[in-house]
Amino acid sequence: MRALIMAGFAGVACVMAASALASSPVDDAVTDRKAIFKNMGKPFKELHGIAPGDxxxxxxxxxxxxxLIKSLANQPWTKFGPETAKTTVKTEALAVIWTDAAGFRAAQTKFIGAVNALDAVAANGAPDVVAQKIADVGASCGGCHKVYRAK
Ligand code: HEC
Incomplete structure (x- = not known):
């Protein structure tokens, strides 16, 4: 009898744990986009830390x-659907993303252009040209963050 009751409790605990883990598609989108940005942050930080002379x-x-940045550059944007404004996940996305969707899209286009331009010169471009393209990418990250991401 006691073993049965214990087993019953264990079963309830399992169900509760499973429902706590199950997240909504909206929350998953926010978690995904944050992970993509984080993966982009690492190589960018490394690039930014390389002096032009090196x-x-x-x-x-x-x-x-x-x-790596190029491979990730197109990925976050589909995960900013308007429904994600109501996420329960901690987010730094500002509401202006949805009230100024055209501006947010323009910032993405600018960023993707800068990333492609860097990728085009990365292997063979003169160091000062590469340094400039790295700076351009950084400016496009920062330009978007300034308007669309909470500090
Ligand atoms: C078009 C806009 C835009 C561009 C371009 C952009 N970001 Fe972001 N970034 C955001 C927004 C919005 C968030 C907040 C996402 C959230 O919290 O839901 C964010 C969040 C982040 C985060 C925090 C992720 C986390 O763990 O919470 C990092 C790191 C980051 N971006 C790095 C970068 C880097 C590096 C670049 C350029 C190589 C870049 N971003 C380009 C809009 C942009």
Whole structure:
């Protein structure tokens, strides 16, 4: 009898744990976009830390980081549906993303253009040109964050 009651409690505990873990598609979208940005942050930080004078010596790193950012650059934006404004996940997305959707899209386009331009010169561009493209990417990240992301 006692074992049965214990087993019953364990069963209830399992169901509760499962429902606590199950998240909504809206929350998943927010969690996903944050993870994508985080994955973009790492290579960008590395690129940003390379002095122009070191670019020639660190060419392989520059190329790999540029490619990684490029591979992620298109991914976050489908995860900003208006329904995600009501997420229960902690988010830094500002409401202006949805009231100024055209501006948010323009910031994405600018960013993707800067990433492609960096990728195009990463392998063979002169170090000062590569440094400028890295700075342009950084400006496009920052330009969007300034308006659409909470500090
Ligand atoms: C078009 C707008 C836009 C561009 C471009 C952009 N971001 Fe963001 N970023 C956001 C928004 C909005 C958030 C907040 C997301 C949230 O919390 O739901 C964010 C969040 C982040 C975060 C925090 C993720 C977390 O764990 O909460 C990092 C890191 C980040 N961005 C890095 C970058 C880097 C690096 C670049 C450029 C290489 C970049 N972002 C380009 C809009 C942008």
């Amino acid at each position: 670019i020639a010596a660190k060419r392989a790193t520059v190329v790999a980081d540029a490619q």
